Amino acid sequence: MGGKDVRAVIDSSHAEIYAQVRETYLAHHRGETINPNSYFLRFPDKPDARIIALPALVRGSPSVAGLKWIGSFPDNIEHNVPRASAVLILNDFATGYPFACIEASQISAARTAASAVLGAELLQGARHADKVAVIGAGVISRTILEFFRGLGWDIGEVAVHDRVEDYARRWARRADESGYQGTVCATLPAAVEGADVVVLATTTAEPYLTDTGLLAPGQNVLNVSLRDLGPQLVLGSHNILDDVEHCLTARTSPHLAELECGHRRFIDGTLAQLMLGEVTLTRDKPRIFSPFGLGVLDIAVGLSVLRTGLEAGTPLAVPDFFAEVSRW
Numbered sequence: 001m002g003g004k005d006v007r008a009v010i011d012s013s014h015a016e017i018y019a020q021v022r023e024t025y026l027a028h029h030r031g032e033t034i035n036p037n038s039y040f041l042r043f044p045d046k047p048d049a050r051i052i053a054l055p056a057l058v059r060g061s062p063s064v065a066g067l068k069w070i071g072s073f074p075d076n077i078e079h080n081v082p083r084a085s086a087v088l089i090l091n092d093f094a095t096g097y098p099f100a101c102i103e104a105s106q107i108s109a110a111r112t113a114a115s116a117v118l119g120a121e122l123l124q125g126a127r128h129a130d131k132v133a134v135i136g137a138g139v140i141s142r143t144i145l146e147f148f149r150g151l152g153w154d155i156g157e158v159a160v161h162d163r164v165e166d167y168a169r170r171w172a173r174r175a176d177e178s179g180y181q182g183t184v185c186a187t188l189p190a191a192v193e194g195a196d197v198v199v200l201a202t203t204t205a206e207p208y209l210t211d212t213g214l215l216a217p218g219q220n221v222l223n224v225s226l227r228d229l230g231p232q233l234v235l236g237s238h239n240i241l242d243d244v245e246h247c248l249t250a251r252t253s254p255h256l257a258e259l260e261c262g263h264r265r266f267i268d269g270t271l272a273q274l275m276l277g278e279v280t281l282t283r284d285k286p287r288i289f290s291p292f293g294l295g296v297l298d299i300a301v302g303l304s305v306l307r308t309g310l311e312a313g314t315p316l317a318v319p320d321f322f323a324e325v326s327r328w
Helices: 003-011 014-029 074-079 105-124 139-150 165-177 188-192 231-235 253-261 271-275 295-312
Strands: 039-043 046-058 064-072 084-092 098-103 128-135 154-161 182-184 197-200 220-223 238-241 287-290
Touching: 003 014, 003 098, 003 105, 003 295, 014 105, 014 139, 014 271, 014 295, 046 074, 046 295, 064 105, 064 295, 084 105, 084 295, 098 105, 098 295, 105 128, 105 139, 105 197, 105 220, 105 238, 105 271, 105 287, 105 295, 128 139, 128 188, 139 154, 139 165, 154 165, 154 188, 165 182, 231 253, 238 271
Parallel strands: 128 154, 128 197, 154 182, 197 220, 220 287, 238 287
Antiparallel strands: 039 046, 046 064, 064 084, 084 098
């Protein structure tokens, strides 16, 4: 299933994808998924680039396994090429045979955006924010904006900051076209100041936000890019993760915080626990949601997109893809 067809389904299915992501988090919490560690293929001559394999299984009727293979090449941005490209393979759990290959950069962005907006709603307590700050004017933050709009969020101002001012201007223009008031902020602190929700969606590989006074008590931070925040900012905040074991790997901000303090007591719980009321947060500190990005979300959203596409007749069948379908 090609990217344009995938995009068409996503554009008309924000609420359905959001619900699918929410239910998949709960299923993961109940132990109804298998989500091994991601595998990172790295390159000595391209230290910023990586290709990641995310295998997973979502149990259900039927159960479906699969693999997202996603490349992240930040230097692409310098050539006006998206950072990420991906494919998703879905496998029949009864036989192990793959039955679908789907362009997945759109799926990856959509499941990331739905996860972020779900976190924002749970932390904020409503689909309303006087001000949302966006740090990093790229595809991921743009998709998060689309999900805010698609899910009917009432937002007074969307303040965007990017190291490349032209990207920020383009992003703010997209916000205006979406019906929000987009403003460009020359500095990151100006964008963050007074924001109810802060979206961190950059391509940074190492923490650069180290000022412990940057975030205000009660401010809700979507740590989507995972590596912007220094350990002390994490340790001075409430912390919600999507999956503790997965998020405390690969030198994410929470992982660096664990390495610095030697324990995990700074973690309040998971997003599923927050949904279920097993965790409550006060407003005496910033509240950070760090979603590592689970492969089970890609499988669930990809399967949902495929089913919608099949109803519309858009996926292309490949006759005789397997040379043999019987042993003798």
